Amino acid sequence: MSARSWNQEEGRDASSPTSLRRQLVLWTVLVQCVLVLGYMGLSVWKDVRLLSDRSEQRLRYQSQFLAISASAPLAQHDMDTLLGLLKIEREAVTVRSAQITDLLGRSIVHTDSWLNGREVLRDEEMAVLKPPYKTQVLHTASGLEGASPVEVNGKIVAMAWIYPDARSDRAQIAGVIKSSSLYGVLAIAANALVAILLAGTITRPVRQLVRGTRKVAQGTSPGEVFPLRVTSRNEIGELTEAFNAMVASLEKQRAGLNDTLALLDSMLANAPVGFAFLDRKCRFVRLNQYLADMNGQPVSRHLGRDVKEVFPPAFAGDASRMVDRVFETGESVRDREMSAYLPDVGQAKSWNANFFPVRAAGERVRWVGVILSETTERKQTEEALRRSEKLAAAGRLAASIAHEINNPLEGVTNLLYLLRHHDSLDPEARHYAEMAQHEVARVSEITQQTLRFYRQSTLPVIVNLGEAIDSVLVLHQGKVHAGQVEILRRYRQPVEVLAMSGEIRQVLANLVGNALDAMPKGGRLYLRVSPSADWRTGSVGIRLVCADTGIGMEKSVQRRIFEPFFTTKEATGTGLGLWVSAEILAKHSATVRVRSRTAEKGKPSGTVFMVFFPADGLQRILAAKEAEGGVREEPAVST
Secondary structure (H helix, E strand, O other): HHHHHHHHHOOOOOOOOHHHHHHHHHHHHHHHHHHHHHHHHHHHHHHHHHHHHHHHHHHEEEEEEEEHHHHHHHHHOHHHHHHHHHHHHHHOOOOOEEEEEEEEOOOEEEEOHHHHHOOOOHHHHHHOOOOOOOOEEEEEEEEEEEEEEEEEOOEEEEEEEEEEOHHHHHHHHHHHHHHHHHHHHHHHHHHHHHHHHHHHHHHHHHHHHHHHHHHHOOOOOHHOOHHHHHOOOOHHHOOOOOOOOHHHHHHHHHHHHHHHHHHHHHHHHHHOOOOEOOOOOOOEEEEEEHHHHHHOOHHHHHHOEEEEHHHHHHHHHHHHHHHHHHHHHOOEEEEEEEEEOOOOOEEEEEEEEEEEEEEEOOEEEEEEEEEEOOOOHHHHHHHHHHHHHHHHHHHHHHHHHHHHHHHHHHHHHHHHHHHOOOOOOHHHHHHHHHHHHHHHHHHHHHHHHOOOOOOOOOOOOOEEEHHHHHHHHHOOOOHHHOOOEEEEEEEOOOOOOOEEHHHHHHHHHHHHHHHHHHHOEEEEEEEEEEEEEEEOOOOEEEEEEEEEEOOOOHHHHHHOOOOOOOOOOHHHHHHHHHHHHHHHHHHOOOOEEEEEOOOEEOEOOOOEEEEEOOOEHHHHHHHHHHHOOOOOOOOOOOO
């Protein structure tokens, strides 16, 4: 709308017939009509009240008259005269019934003669039969009642009761209401006619505005609803034009705001860190899916809840203190290291947290933003690297010691051999020398197995699984004897696979070591190697079975045993053994299946690992390595 047209509209004469001011005057007349109706209602109320007061005065008079008239007949026990008095009272238009009762509430004489001698008074009426006796008008649930004491020889001996007939009163009230209602209806009809005449000029544009705003509120695009058609040239029309201009301006601002919000929402949802916003009561106002996944709970479980309700106490307490600190100081808290055990995730996690203020208008801190960067894997990796370095150092030291021990062992072995065949030894001494030579040979075997683990070949070789298992058992022999574990071996010789020798021994060591750890109070360890076939694919190969009678694993543990850093051994485990074993088996195209059961309902517990090495998988390794130098037999470890 141009500036000229705006000025013309602003300069419109206030006395114009289309002026909103004139319309407001007319509506004021309508308000006056409402006031008239109110005044009429008040008048009706006063008439009804006056009628009620008159009814009470009439009841007082009638009950007193009956009490005075009944005094003499009651003293003479003249029931016929008393009944005649009651009938005279009942002849009055305003009286429904009458009676005289004693002070115990029993009817002496009643217009309904069959009630004579009965207790006819209710509890609210019995309250009148207590000193001091006086004339009263009772307001009971059934209506008004008049009661007056009857004196005989100066003593109150009975009570006279008058029960009014409310039909005449109701008829009078109905007449007042009818006449007032008729006048009110005529007044309302006249004012309604005025309202109908004004509806076309005021209500139609307003309804148009309401319909348009409701459509926008329900999701319709403002561009489909606005601008609205201007149907009047008064202030309502000006309001419609101003509303059209405002919606156009807001639509432009909304488009820019939507673009900004889309960028922010995309960043919030897809950022590889956790975002959250907390209020002063440390409740979640908003968060992204990444943070919800960190906690192992849906977004809806966080919104509106306190941090203490969804996070463990240690983490929640530290976070609450940081949030309070930001609200108090208005300054950010950066690089706060936090950690907690999350029951829903089933593991301990650590984060690098940053808390920053989110200010509203007036530079007041409204929320506190939180950015959580998970550092669990980095910390576990650092810890694993430290442990691996220690293990590598220990391995190098063990290999060095084994290498150095082999030379003196060879000399001791030769000396014992010469000693056994010396002519000066008696049979008993020769027996002892033979036993010493066997023990030295056993020490030499242990050193050779140690060197075999450390000196891994870079090419696949033909590995005898039976011999590999035996070499692993030699290293765990002390643990086997200490734990009183019975070893049951069953494998056909020779059963050979094409593999990386050191890696396969590492897998076997992990399986055997875990089995022995699962039997702290003794048990049986079954080891079997045999040709087999995979029932799922039909391919042939070699199957290795490692079964124990240990404590077994829960289903939740079985699902996670091949995850890195997951361990049930607490401080003694790294959580890398089975993860590395799974990587090695995948590298060799082998598959592994696990079955485990804990002790329950009298059933035995234990765990079974079944590893299948397919023949075609071995051929793929052979084909891949032939170009690098071919396949060779595993060399004997020399000193």
